[in-house]
Amino acid sequence: MEKAEQRMDEMMGRLLRTGVILAAAFVLAGGAVFLARHPEPVTNYRVFQGEPEVLRTVSGIFHEALALHGRGLIQLGLLILIATPIARVAFSVVAFLYQRDWTYVLVTLIVLGLLLYSLLGAHA
Amino acid sequence: MPFEAQDRLALTLLNRIELRPGTQIALNTIEFTALIGLGAMVAGFLGALTGLGGGVVIVPLLTLVFHVDIHYAIGAALVSVIATSSGAAAAYVREGYSNVRVGMFLEIATTVGALVGAALVLHLHVSVISIIFGVVLLYSAYASMTEHEHASANAGPDRIATWLKMDSTYPTENGFESYHVRGVPQGFGLMFVAGVLSGLLGIGSGAVKVLAMDKAMKLPFKVSTTTSNFMIGVTAAAGAGVYLRRGYIDPGLAMPVMLGVLAGSLIGARLLARARVKVLRIVFSAVIAVLALEMIYNGLK
Numbered sequence: 001m002e003k004a005e006q007r008m009d010e011m012m013g014r015l016l017r018t019g020v021i022l023a024a025a026f027v028l029a030g031g032a033v034f035l036a037r038h039p040e041p042v043t044n045y046r047v048f049q050g051e052p053e054v055l056r057t058v059s060g061i062f063h064e065a066l067a068l069h070g071r072g073l074i075q076l077g078l079l080i081l082i083a084t085p086i087a088r089v090a091f092s093v094v095a096f097l098y099q100r101d102w103t104y105v106l107v108t109l110i111v112l113g114l115l116l117y118s119l120l121g122a123h124a
Numbered sequence: 125m126p127f128e129a130q131d132r133l134a135l136t137l138l139n140r141i142e143l144r145p146g147t148q149i150a151l152n153t154i155e156f157t158a159l160i161g162l163g164a165m166v167a168g169f170l171g172a173l174t175g176l177g178g179g180v181v182i183v184p185l186l187t188l189v190f191h192v193d194i195h196y197a198i199g200a201a202l203v204s205v206i207a208t209s210s211g212a213a214a215a216y217v218r219e220g221y222s223n224v225r226v227g228m229f230l231e232i233a234t235t236v237g238a239l240v241g242a243a244l245v246l247h248l249h250v251s252v253i254s255i256i257f258g259v260v261l262l263y264s265a266y267a268s269m270t271e272h273e274h275a276s277a278n279a280g281p282d283r284i285a286t287w288l289k290m291d292s293t294y295p296t297e298n299g300f301e302s303y304h305v306r307g308v309p310q311g312f313g314l315m316f317v318a319g320v321l322s323g324l325l326g327i328g329s330g331a332v333k334v335l336a337m338d339k340a341m342k343l344p345f346k347v348s349t350t351t352s353n354f355m356i357g358v359t360a361a362a363g364a365g366v367y368l369r370r371g372y373i374d375p376g377l378a379m380p381v382m383l384g385v386l387a388g389s390l391i392g393a394r395l396l397a398r399a400r401v402k403v404l405r406i407v408f409s410a411v412i413a414v415l416a417l418e419m420i421y422n423g424l425k
Binding site for chain 1: 151152153154156157190191192193195196203206207209210211213220224225228229231232235236238239242288289357358360361362363364365366368369370371372373374375376377378379380382383386
């Protein structure tokens with residue numbers, strides 16, 4: 001039991017690290033493309049306008065990133081970053097299922113549901 | 125997207141840095157990005173060394189120095205909070221300090237809180253957000269100054285905590301020691317507040333999280349700090365999801381902030397063993413207190 005839990009912890013640590021590295025790589029690559037193509041400012045940050053639709057939805061971001069647009073690639077990196085803790089919670093659901101700890105399967109499922117709602121379902 | 129020459133000129137003049145009132149320097153995108161990245165790196169570095177987190181100074185830095193709208197600033201800060209907390213949590217879970225059950229159970233409260241906080245942003249005036257931010261910053265600075273490792277009075281078992289199987293062990297110099305968890309409802313309530321502040325202000329709310337676990341739930345000091353770190357990423361992800369969908373997360377701004385804070389905190393964590401943290405913590409707390417007062421002053425103006 002102790003050994004299994006330790007292995008779970010190690011896998012969880014690896015998952016978090018991989019997510020952060022992958023996210024940083026996309027943000028860096030996207031940043032390079034963005035700066036190379038837009039030496040002049042494209043956004044006035046003093047006045048809030050909000051991002052265009054394509055940089056706010058999961059499908060729009062994938063579309064922009066596949067077109068190799070700098071801002072789309074950065075946004076995909078940020079999406080991976082946001083998905084990393086969500087993946088960790090999903091991983092915990094499996095870990096508690098494995099331990100047949102039904103109380104905590106329920107607890108982690110509630111957290112997972114809330115996170116997915118915030119990313120996919122919440123009214124913008 | 126093509127720009128008319130005059131639009132381009134107008135935009136060039138828009139992103140400025142103001143070091144002293146009245147002296148403004150116009151920046152092009154590369155300069156703007158480099159300066160923000162550098163600032164974020166210093167913030168991440170000091171945040172990791174002092175344990176205060178780099179996220180807390182990002183919003184004041186962006187709004188007070190770079191005059192970025194607070195909504196964009198909060199979006200960028202939240203993203204950097206996820207990056208540093210996930211990076212740090214990867215190291216902590218292996219050591220066996222963090223209590224996964226306590227963390228997961230309290231994450232219900234923090235994620236609901238973060239959703240409420242992110243919804244509140246829509247209804248609160250910028251000056252109100254600014255003042256709340258300043259007050260929370262002041263508290264964080266105060267809490268970090270008075271923080272100390274104390275021996276937790278190991279109380280007896282608690283009915284709710286026992287039912288939720290929260291009691292656990294943690295590594296000490298004399299091998300693994302067991303501890304009991306108490307005050308679950310109070311801890312849960314405080315965690316909701318931590319979540320609201322995280323979603324509203326784009327911070328990790330580490331100070332409030334430690335308060336909940338340390339003071340209310342009587343967890344050993346090391347367990348509450350590492351479990352708090354473990355939870356910060358999940359809480360921030362809940363807020364960031366809403367912010368992304370609402371268009372508050374701008375890639376051009378979040379890019380240097382996220383990369384800067386991440387790089388700075390990695391360097392900071394590496395130096396942690398050798399640094400004289402005590403003096404640094406006092407200095408950084410003082411800087412935070414000044415920024416807090418300026419945020420409050422700006423909000424009242």
